[in-house]
Amino acid sequence: xxxxxxxxxxxxxxxxxHYDVGELVxxxxxxxxxxxxxxxxxxxxxxxxxxxxxRRIDIADLPFFLGLLDHLSAKGLPVPRTIHDTSGxxxxxxxxxAVALIEFxxxxxxxxxxxxxxxxxxxxxxxxxxxxxxxxxxRTNDLGPDTSLHVLEQCGAEAxxxxxxxxxxxxxxxxxxxxxxxxxxxxxxIHSDLFPDNVLMLGDEVSGLIDFYFACHDMTAYDLxxxxxxxxxxxxxxxxxxxxxxxxxGGYQSVRALSVAERAxxxxxxxxxxxxxxxxxxxxxxxxxxxxxxxxxxxxxFVRRLQFYQSNxxxxxx
Amino acid sequence: xxxxxxxxxxxxxxxxxHYDVGELVxxxxxxxxxxxxxxxxxxxxxxxxxxxxxRRIDIADLPFFLGLLDHLSAKGLPVPRTIHDTSGxxxxxxxxxAVALIEFxxxxxxxxxxxxxxxxxxxxxxxxxxxxxxxxxxRTNDLGPDTSLHVLEQCGAEAxxxxxxxxxxxxxxxxxxxxxxxxxxxxxxIHSDLFPDNVLMLGDEVSGLIDFYFACHDMTAYDLxxxxxxxxxxxxxxxxxxxxxxxxxGGYQSVRALSVAERAxxxxxxxxxxxxxxxxxxxxxxxxxxxxxxxxxxxxxFVRRLQFYQSNxxxxxx
Numbered sequence: 001x002x003x004x005x006x007x008x009x010x011x012x013x014x015x016x017x018h019y020d021v022g023e024l025v026x027x028x029x030x031x032x033x034x035x036x037x038x039x040x041x042x043x044x045x046x047x048x049x050x051x052x053x054x055r056r057i058d059i060a061d062l063p064f065f066l067g068l069l070d071h072l073s074a075k076g077l078p079v080p081r082t083i084h085d086t087s088g089x090x091x092x093x094x095x096x097x098a099v100a101l102i103e104f105x106x107x108x109x110x111x112x113x114x115x116x117x118x119x120x121x122x123x124x125x126x127x128x129x130x131x132x133x134x135x136x137x138x139r140t141n142d143l144g145p146d147t148s149l150h151v152l153e154q155c156g157a158e159a160x161x162x163x164x165x166x167x168x169x170x171x172x173x174x175x176x177x178x179x180x181x182x183x184x185x186x187x188x189x190i191h192s193d194l195f196p197d198n199v200l201m202l203g204d205e206v207s208g209l210i211d212f213y214f215a216c217h218d219m220t221a222y223d224l225x226x227x228x229x230x231x232x233x234x235x236x237x238x239x240x241x242x243x244x245x246x247x248x249x250g251g252y253q254s255v256r257a258l259s260v261a262e263r264a265x266x267x268x269x270x271x272x273x274x275x276x277x278x279x280x281x282x283x284x285x286x287x288x289x290x291x292x293x294x295x296x297x298x299x300x301x302f303v304r305r306l307q308f309y310q311s312n313x314x315x316x317x318x
Numbered sequence: 319x320x321x322x323x324x325x326x327x328x329x330x331x332x333x334x335x336h337y338d339v340g341e342l343v344x345x346x347x348x349x350x351x352x353x354x355x356x357x358x359x360x361x362x363x364x365x366x367x368x369x370x371x372x373r374r375i376d377i378a379d380l381p382f383f384l385g386l387l388d389h390l391s392a393k394g395l396p397v398p399r400t401i402h403d404t405s406g407x408x409x410x411x412x413x414x415x416a417v418a419l420i421e422f423x424x425x426x427x428x429x430x431x432x433x434x435x436x437x438x439x440x441x442x443x444x445x446x447x448x449x450x451x452x453x454x455x456x457r458t459n460d461l462g463p464d465t466s467l468h469v470l471e472q473c474g475a476e477a478x479x480x481x482x483x484x485x486x487x488x489x490x491x492x493x494x495x496x497x498x499x500x501x502x503x504x505x506x507x508i509h510s511d512l513f514p515d516n517v518l519m520l521g522d523e524v525s526g527l528i529d530f531y532f533a534c535h536d537m538t539a540y541d542l543x544x545x546x547x548x549x550x551x552x553x554x555x556x557x558x559x560x561x562x563x564x565x566x567x568g569g570y571q572s573v574r575a576l577s578v579a580e581r582a583x584x585x586x587x588x589x590x591x592x593x594x595x596x597x598x599x600x601x602x603x604x605x606x607x608x609x610x611x612x613x614x615x616x617x618x619x620f621v622r623r624l625q626f627y628q629s630n631x632x633x634x635x636x
């Protein structure tokens with residue numbers, strides 16, 4: 001959520017000259033993206049998002065991510081295209097860091113979705129899963145239930161208890177989720193981080209899906225479970241909005257019906273989705289000094305969601 | 319240099335509905351401005367900068383700042399107009415904080431200016447001083463040499479020495495600058511912070527002057543001295559670029575000739591300009607924890623500039 005690197009106007013102009021997009025008119029560092037620097041760049045022909053990959057992202061994965069944008073965009077999904085430079089490359093290097101120029105899409109991220117908006121998000125997620133099915137790139141999910149368990153075990157019960165007295169209860173829960181994790185459900189490329197921040201909307205319509213830097217091959221129903229957990233609760237996870245949850249699943253199934261096995265797996269997939277964010281937020285919580293200016297996200301927000309799914313998942317997804 | 323406040327799409331849409339600018343299409347928090355939050359906002363009709371005034375800025379001064387933008391813009395200066403809401407107000411309140419919608423101007427900030435660019439910056443600064451002369455608003459400079467001296471005395475020689483062994487030498491220097499500060503030079507509204515960050519350029523042309531939140535009534539030659547100190551050195555103040563300094567003053571005088579008294583005062587005005595930034599940076603340095611993620615600006619960058627002016631000011635401005 002920050003611009004980590006300063007790029008001079010001279011460096012930006014030089015970069016832009018390697019693309020067939022006209023001349024630089026304006027560039028503003030924008031407070032968007034996790035662990036990347038982003039600029040909203042205007043040229044004499046159009047507007048773009050320039051992303052510099054700072055950390056967390058393995059440069060070897062960039063062709064997977066950038067090719068996926070092009071693949072989905074070519075299939076009519078509201079996904080920004082990668083702009084290729086005049087030599088055809090999807091990314092370039094500046095001072096040892098990879099950068100990519102990406103299409104600018106209109107729209108704003110919604111804080112309090114309506115059922116109609118949630119329906120359309122569900123529908124576009126299903127379209128994404130269908131459109132990505134023949135994408136040739138491959139990337140495994142390195143944030144699955146085994147990783148969540150490992151992260152929490154590395155933190156240890158004592159450190160967890162210092163954050164919240166209820167957090168150590170997640171250790172046996174993470175073990176049981178990892179042990180019972182489904183294996184034979186339909187797979188495709190999934191977004192795996194489709195929070196409202198990563199969806200641009202114009203009115204009720206989805207105008208953009210962005211930030212594919214957690215995309216990977218995994219179970220499509222798991223992606224729906226992540227999206228359900230990300231959209232159907234108030235921020236702190238205390239209150240479930242059943243109208244949003246139902247609209248999201250209804251929208252998804254209006255495009256791609258869930259199989260009986262997928263429906264049956266939804267409760268554990270939803271708990272696993274929560275555990276994935278509990279573990280990463282717990283790690284960030286421990287790694288971030290309390291006086292740092294970065295806002296730490298409270299892992300308990302997703303503990304509450306997990307507890308909700310634990311109590312209500314069976315009937316919710318029946 | 320950060321977005322301090324999160325504004326939901328719903329809040330932004332509601333805000334935009336109070337202006338005659340169409341409907342919200344996009345809003346990106348931008349990493350710009352000191353102590354303000356800023357968004358680049360796109361509507362169905364145009365683009366704007368939305369500024370939320372977080373701190374440091376006295377809300378009582380807002381009519382002065384926003385009216386000044388309109389005054390200068392109406393006189394043909396490349397200054398962004400304030401967009402007034404449908405009731406005619408230049409600012410509105412959101413959650414107890416003032417916000418203003420401001421025209422978006424193209425251009426990028428230059429790191430390494432050419433003499434031709436510096437000439438045009440000097441010329442536009444002189445045009446600003448002439449155009450602002452009949453602006454009816456009034457605001458005194460609260461960052462003059464007495465303030466610089468007071469700030470450094472409050473820090474104390476010990477704290478200064480902990481930053482740099484040479485910094486305590488600034489105390490007697492600040493006393494002598496405050497004592498000898500000129501009083502009877504021509505005055506107008508001055509920008510007083512015209513660093514390259516606050517100038518947008520398209521090629522050699524100045525396309526925008528921004529961030530007027532230090533503007534005040536003071537000596538116009540002092541504003542030229544601030545701009546000279548801000549533009550004519552490498553970042554750390556170690557090397558003076560005489561071609562840039564000459565071009566800046568030449569550009570200024572191509573529009574408004576300096577009087578004999580102003581030329582004679584330039585060396586002390588330049589030292590006073592440096593002292594103003596030495597004092598504020600010193601205070602920020604002491605107030606900012608070393609492990610904060612905010613980059614502290616080294617006060618020594620301007621100590622070196624001051625030392626340069628001390629040694630060379632007389633012949634430089636002769």
